[in-house]
Amino acid sequence: MIDGCDHFSFIQITDCHLMDTPDSLLRGLCTHFTLQRVLQHIARHEADKVDFILGTGDYVCFPTDRQYACFVDAIQLRCNAAFPGPQGLGFPGLEDMPIYFLPGNHDGNKPFINQLFPGSPVPDSLDFAFTHKSVRFICLDTLRYVLRDLPHPDMDPLRESSMRLLESECASLPDEMPVIVAMHLPAAPVDELPWADCEVPEDMERFWQLFACKNLLAILHGHIHTTKERVVNGVPVLSLRATANQWADGDDLIPTTQPPHYRVVTVADGQFSHRNVEVDTEWGNVDLTEAIPMNEQAFAQVGEADTKDLFYNEPPNREF
Ligand SMILES: [Fe+2]
Ligand SMILES: [Fe+2]
Numbered sequence: 001m002i003d004g005c006d007h008f009s010f011i012q013i014t015d016c017h018l019m020d021t022p023d024s025l026l027r028g029l030c031t032h033f034t035l036q037r038v039l040q041h042i043a044r045h046e047a048d049k050v051d052f053i054l055g056t057g058d059y060v061c062f063p064t065d066r067q068y069a070c071f072v073d074a075i076q077l078r079c080n081a082a083f084p085g086p087q088g089l090g091f092p093g094l095e096d097m098p099i100y101f102l103p104g105n106h107d108g109n110k111p112f113i114n115q116l117f118p119g120s121p122v123p124d125s126l127d128f129a130f131t132h133k134s135v136r137f138i139c140l141d142t143l144r145y146v147l148r149d150l151p152h153p154d155m156d157p158l159r160e161s162s163m164r165l166l167e168s169e170c171a172s173l174p175d176e177m178p179v180i181v182a183m184h185l186p187a188a189p190v191d192e193l194p195w196a197d198c199e200v201p202e203d204m205e206r207f208w209q210l211f212a213c214k215n216l217l218a219i220l221h222g223h224i225h226t227t228k229e230r231v232v233n234g235v236p237v238l239s240l241r242a243t244a245n246q247w248a249d250g251d252d253l254i255p256t257t258q259p260p261h262y263r264v265v266t267v268a269d270g271q272f273s274h275r276n277v278e279v280d281t282e283w284g285n286v287d288l289t290e291a292i293p294m295n296e297q298a299f300a301q302v303g304e305a306d307t308k309d310l311f312y313n314e315p316p317n318r319e320f
Contacts, residue, residue: 014222015242043093056222057104057184068115084128104184125161155202192249
């Protein structure tokens with residue numbers, strides 16, 4: 001860990017999509033294995049340089065206690081703190097590394113709290129904010145859905161709890177205080193992924209109004225399983241590859257086995273910088289057969305009862 005008030009780094013990871021068992025495969029990819037590979041890389045190369053890890057949602061595919069237990073197993077979470085934490089990791093080389101979890105659309109309040117923060121009351125929403133070395137972090141709880149037709153025609157607003165948090169934070173924080181906002185859904189469109197346009201919350205204009213006179217350093221988000229960097233109103237808006245499978249550029253949701261990224265963010269003297277680190281998980285390219293629905297639309301159409309066609313359990317031919 002780095003001492004000092006004006007210079008620190010942290011890591012963003014996102015979209016882990018753990019399933020029922022450590023051997024479960026998602027579109028041919030063992031997400032337990034790939035998440036552990038990412039953490040192993042962080043442990044080897046970054047552990048002594050960063051203050052905490054921030055997850056930006058979708059820790060599981062379906063929000064069940066079993067899938068969260070599998071996630072807890074993968075990261076060897078030490079569940080000592082109440083929500084919102086930070087909780088501590090037990091993963092080798094990252095022992096007691098603080099980790100924050102903001103929820104994604106695949107997450108669910110009750111199993112999320114039961115497994116990641118056992119003993120904590122289950123709140124109606126999982127928004128939270130915290131200050132780390134003079135930087136304010138605002139972590140938004142965006143909409144939840146697992147089975148949903150994509151592309152769907154209408155954008156949804158931010159949750160009421162998120163808007164209330166944004167308004168109270170912007171009313172109380174000094175204008176010069178550096179702020180980083182983290183959320184799961186995309187904060188702005190991505191040219192290469194037109195299907196994601198309708199997942200940008202419709203009231204982001206209100207968001208930008210609130211931050212017009214604030215010192216917003218960056219917005220970090222997940223959900224689109226790809227690393228894209230754009231600047232909106234002078235603010236970096238950064239998405240990140242999943243620790244699970246990625247989505248290729250294009251009109252449709254096409255899964256790829258591009259290697260995961262994690263992001264190292266540094267704030268030094270109030271200035272924001274970052275780098276994206278690619279991890280070779282050695283899982284390799286997965287042979288995706290036509291029999292398996294390959295996009296979320298097909299997934300929604302077949303329905304949860306037939307998800308065995310999408311998510312299947314089979315021992316991986318790799319050793320961690
Ligand atoms: Fe995701
Ligand atoms: Fe998502």
